[in-house]
Amino acid sequence: MSQINGFAGRRNLLKLLGVGSVGIAASAAGDVIWNRQQAIAQQPSTTLEKKPQPVSPDAALTRLTEGNKRFVNGKRLSPNQSKLRLQQTSVAQYPFAAILGCADSRVPAEIVFDQGLGDLFVVRVAGNVASQTAIGSLEFATAVLGAQLIMVLGHAKCGAVSAAIKGDPLPGRIGVFVEEIKPSVERVRFKTGNIEENAIIANVQYQAQNLQEHSTILGGLMKEGKLKIVGGRYDLATGKVTMLT
Numbered sequence: 001m002s003q004i005n006g007f008a009g010r011r012n013l014l015k016l017l018g019v020g021s022v023g024i025a026a027s028a029a030g031d032v033i034w035n036r037q038q039a040i041a042q043q044p045s046t047t048l049e050k051k052p053q054p055v056s057p058d059a060a061l062t063r064l065t066e067g068n069k070r071f072v073n074g075k076r077l078s079p080n081q082s083k084l085r086l087q088q089t090s091v092a093q094y095p096f097a098a099i100l101g102c103a104d105s106r107v108p109a110e111i112v113f114d115q116g117l118g119d120l121f122v123v124r125v126a127g128n129v130a131s132q133t134a135i136g137s138l139e140f141a142t143a144v145l146g147a148q149l150i151m152v153l154g155h156a157k158c159g160a161v162s163a164a165i166k167g168d169p170l171p172g173r174i175g176v177f178v179e180e181i182k183p184s185v186e187r188v189r190f191k192t193g194n195i196e197e198n199a200i201i202a203n204v205q206y207q208a209q210n211l212q213e214h215s216t217i218l219g220g221l222m223k224e225g226k227l228k229i230v231g232g233r234y235d236l237a238t239g240k241v242t243m244l245t
Contacts, residue, residue, distance in 0.1 A: 060097040061149055061230060067113040080119055093118045095120050097151065098150045098151070101122060101124050101128055102126060106155070112234060112239060127178065128153060130180075149229075150211065152229070152231045153232045153241070154201070155233065156197075164182045164199070165196060184199060200233060231245075
């Protein structure tokens with residue numbers, strides 16, 4: 001059967017319906033179906049044919065904070081999660097922000113910020129560590145895909161940070177990312193207050209600093225005003241993300 005814009009051709013459709021004694025009825029049915037198909041075929045394309053303008057760093061941060069507020073208040077909109085959005089993003093992606101978050105199963109960025117398909121470029125690794133692989137991924141998100149905001153997202157009761165504080169030998173390759181957290185722990189080792197909480201915040205700030213200092217691409221984008229790197233702390237009990245300076 002021939003296809004026109006994904007639909008069966010009119011002539012073949014009439015053959016399928018049958019002609020002769022029921023030719024008039026078939027012709028009428030064919031006209032109705034054909035006209036409906038033509039109307040559908042003439043609808044705007046559902047694909048992202050043109051690359052949109054990147055969202056500014058401040059606007060991107062506002063979208064994240066507003067989304068988290070909805071999540072905390074139980075008023076999620078669950079945007080961009082339709083079948084149409086699925087089809088659009090199958091062609092290209094233009095995330096408005098990137099997240100370097102912990103791999104902890106309780107901190108899914110798209111949910112806690114109430115975003116959808118294609119909105120966030122998320123890199124997750126235990127302890128939200130700015131590893132070489134993570135940095136490369138974020139360089140792609142910003143320099144290629146156009147995201148102008150990176151948020152380093154830590155969270156309460158982070159096991160990776162706790163392991164770095166204890167400093168005990170760890171099996172396998174677990175110790176690899178824990179070693180990347182230890183410098184931030186030492187920054188607050190003798191600071192007053194809860195050492196775990198202090199270390200979680202220090203680690204977010206330390207990893208954000210590493211992104212700037214260990215990537216000429218990210219550093220260059222920041223100098224041009226095309227990128228902002230911020231830190232946040234997620235509370236497991238309330239779902240709230242608190243911005244860190």
